[in-house]
Amino acid sequence: MSLLENLVPTLYLASAVLFILGLKGLTRVKTARRGNILSSSAMLVAVIATLIEMGTVDYQWILVGLVVGGLIGAVAAIKVEMTSMPEMVALFNGSGGGASALVAASLLWKNVIEAEGAGTAVEALGTAPGITAVLSMLIGALTLSGSVVAYLKLAGKISGNPILLPGRHVLNLALVGVSLGLGLYATWSVADPGTLAMLTLVVLAASLLLGVFLVIPIGGADMPVVISLLNSYSGLAAAATGFVLMNNVLIIAGALVGASGLILTQIMCVAMNRTLANVLFGGFGAEETASSGGGGGADEYGPVRSFSAEEAALVLEDAESVMFVPGYGLAVAQAQHAVRELASLLEKRGARVEYAIHPVAGRMPGHMNVLLAEADVPYEQLLEMDTANPELKSVDVAIVVGANDVVNPAAEKTPGSPIYGMPVIEVWNAQTVIMIKRSLSPGFAGIKNELFEYDNTMMLFADAKKAVQGMVTELKEL
């Protein structure tokens, strides 16, 4: 073997090792940033190895693509608000999935459809690459369209409510059948370029449609699961492309991402006490609301005690320990900096401040942590639910900022409630609960929250940011 022949596989191996080390870096906050840099250098090594392997080619499209894609990606990454991170990740997921589908389609065109007398795809590419090209197109395309729908839901451009089409399970099954069946048939036994091209387009269209139908019935609160799953899919699509190209780096990197997305999906499901099947096929929000008679409206509540920011500040004045419980409302109101300001003020007055983070608070795994980190909250103060719950018994004031279902006692106390069994943050164990919320409207589960009626609960009806800022102002004047 020549030096070159050895060099390229060695570089690929180095790249794979760097990917794994990069991932390992993410296991600790201190090494995480270095880990990310290791991963990106792994990518660079893989690209260099591929360029060497290809030899001299026409670089025109490569350069155009790298510059255009690089600019779009960089601008998006620099400009995005931390509160919009779920939308951003959804779009990036989609572009990764779409890229894999495009690569597979391009290879089919190049080696089969445009090559004269190539025969069928399986004859031209080999059995495994031919079959995995179909998988790559299927998974990649559905990741693309599914991510776009997820983005639209997250950005509020379409309703976050589950949209349930009649007969959707049959429809989805049919679409899987069409794309897989036609795809395999096309790659296996169609030698006519025109027919193959048309069938490939049908497969891509069916896969895109499938992505839309898979995500549209899923409600806004289940978005953490959906994003995690699409993340996993984008990795699997890359791995499938790796099989097409017989390139181990693609297979390894794709497998790592696939595993990562799957684990996050699993964590999210456990945190919501639901099975993955239930999230994907249940249309949760819609059905549960219907079955409990549209429950959770303001009229269902007995007397709740409404307080002003000034009264809340009076309670906080004597508090020695305060636990913030942030939810999606904090992100919507961009209240993270106000919360941090209130926390600093309390700390100056000698109180111990911590934050209890529910795994599904926000719209993606770890969303709250990023927002609070943006506001300079030390990550040591961010407690996981399991650590926070025992501590809450000795906490003076728990301040719930824009969270609802994740602090609903019904999850522990009301068998038969749709969320019964879901792990929640037991804020009611604190001496006093300050609940900042815009109204008595239900959370995504669409059910009543008895916490609002508890004797130790103070309801503060306001926008999260304004309420917290109000408390800061009042507390300063005391």
Next chain:
Amino acid sequence: MMGPLLIGLYVFVLAVFVGFEIITKIPPTLHTPLMSGANAVSGITVVGALVASSSGDTKISSILGLFAIITATVNVVGGFLVTDRMLGMFGKKKK
């Protein structure tokens, strides 16, 4: 002697296990950066896009390749940059 498909499957399965082992150890605080970082890694498909767009002509395959390389690069550059931005916030020195 194993065929290339089987070798690929070996690599895939072992990599999944490595992934599981490492990722279960990542703390929830870092789950968002993990996701955006993993997302950037899935842009590894850029390697395939390089191959696909290396003809420089205007055949359908090359145009598909061009779009593949654009979308993959968005994924890679955007994903790694945004992850770095987030992790920078975690690492900030406290006064």
